[in-house]
Amino acid sequence: MFRPRSFVGKATRAAQDRLEYVFYRGAAHAAQALPLGASRTLGHSVGRRFFFSGDARRVALRNFSIVFPDRGREQAEATLKAAACHSGWNLMDLLRSETWTHADILDRVTFAGVEHLKQALSKGNGVLALIPHIGNYELAMRASPVMGIPLGVVSRALHNPRVQAHMAQQRERTGSVLIPHKQALPLMLKHLRAGHVVAVLNDQYSRRSHSMLVPFLGVRAWTSPGPALAAIRTGAPIVPCCMLRDGPDHQTLHFQPPLEIERTGDLRQDLEQATTAMNACLGEMIRKHPEQWVWTHRRFRHSPDLPDDPYRR
Numbered sequence: 001m002f003r004p005r006s007f008v009g010k011a012t013r014a015a016q017d018r019l020e021y022v023f024y025r026g027a028a029h030a031a032q033a034l035p036l037g038a039s040r041t042l043g044h045s046v047g048r049r050f051f052f053s054g055d056a057r058r059v060a061l062r063n064f065s066i067v068f069p070d071r072g073r074e075q076a077e078a079t080l081k082a083a084a085c086h087s088g089w090n091l092m093d094l095l096r097s098e099t100w101t102h103a104d105i106l107d108r109v110t111f112a113g114v115e116h117l118k119q120a121l122s123k124g125n126g127v128l129a130l131i132p133h134i135g136n137y138e139l140a141m142r143a144s145p146v147m148g149i150p151l152g153v154v155s156r157a158l159h160n161p162r163v164q165a166h167m168a169q170q171r172e173r174t175g176s177v178l179i180p181h182k183q184a185l186p187l188m189l190k191h192l193r194a195g196h197v198v199a200v201l202n203d204q205y206s207r208r209s210h211s212m213l214v215p216f217l218g219v220r221a222w223t224s225p226g227p228a229l230a231a232i233r234t235g236a237p238i239v240p241c242c243m244l245r246d247g248p249d250h251q252t253l254h255f256q257p258p259l260e261i262e263r264t265g266d267l268r269q270d271l272e273q274a275t276t277a278m279n280a281c282l283g284e285m286i287r288k289h290p291e292q293w294v295w296t297h298r299r300f301r302h303s304p305d306l307p308d309d310p311y312r313r
Helices: 007-033 036-051 054-067 073-099 102-108 114-121 137-146 161-172 181-193 226-234 267-288
Strands: 109-112 127-130 151-155 177-180 197-200 212-216 219-223 238-247 250-255
Touching: 007 073, 007 161, 036 054, 036 073, 054 073, 073 102, 073 137, 073 238, 102 109, 102 137, 109 137, 114 127, 114 238, 114 250, 127 181, 127 226, 127 267, 137 151, 137 161, 137 197, 137 238, 137 250, 151 181, 161 177, 177 181, 181 197, 181 226, 197 226, 212 267, 219 267, 226 267, 238 267
Parallel strands: 109 250, 127 197, 127 238, 151 177, 151 197
Antiparallel strands: 212 219, 238 250
C-alpha cells in the first residue's frame, strides 16, 4: 500500500542535504587553499578511493574487459588506476575553479581545432558538440563561453538540491546555459535554431524506453537518439570534441571536423545511422585515451551481445 513520505523522513532528508552541502563547501574551501602539488596528491587519493575501490573497481574492470577483451588484468589495473586518478584530479579542479577568473581559466585551457567549430557555426544552424566523459568536461563547459562560444549544456540534476543550485550557479557564471535533461529536446532545438552550440555527453546508458540499440565500443548498447534527432531537425552539424589533460594544471579542448551524416529522408533510418556514427566517434576517442575516461558507469546494461547482466556480482 502506498504511504506518503513522513514528516520525519522529509526532515531527515533535508538535514542530510544540508550536511552534504556544508561538507561540499568545506571541501571546496580546503581545495582552494592547497598548493597545486598537495591538491594533486589529495586528488590522487580521492580518485583511488572513490573510483577504483569496492563496487566502482568491479564495474570498471568489467567494462574494461568488454571493451578490451585481449588485454590482461595487469594492463587493465594500470589503465583504470590512471583513470581513477584523473577523476580525482578533475574533482579537485572543479572545487578549485570556483574562484578562478576568466583569465585563470584561459591560463589552464587551450583550444585546438577551433576552425572546425567556427566553420560549422557559419552555416547558421547551430552546432551539436559531442563530448565523452573524458578529461575535465566540467571545465570545458566553463571555458567555452569565455572564448566567446555561446553554449547550452544538457545536464542531469543532482539529488541534493542545495548542491545542485550551487553547481548550476558555478556552471553558468561564465556564460553557459543549462538545459535540464528532462526538457532537453525542445530546449536543444531552441538553442540550435538561435545559432548556439549545444553540448551533449552521450556515452552513458540510456533507459531502453527512450533509446535505440546501436554499436558502442564493440557491443550493442542502449543509446539516446535525442542528440541525433536535434541535429536532423535543425540541420546542425555534429562536431566531436574532447577535453584532454596534458599537464598538472592544464587541459586542451580539441574540436574535430564535423561528422558526415547521410540523410535518407527515412527518420528512423537516419536516427539509427546518425546515432551509430556518433557512438563510433565517441568510441574512437575512448580507445585512444582510455586512461582518462570514466569507467565506473554501467554502460552496457541489457546489451543483447553480453550474457545475462554483465554487472551481476
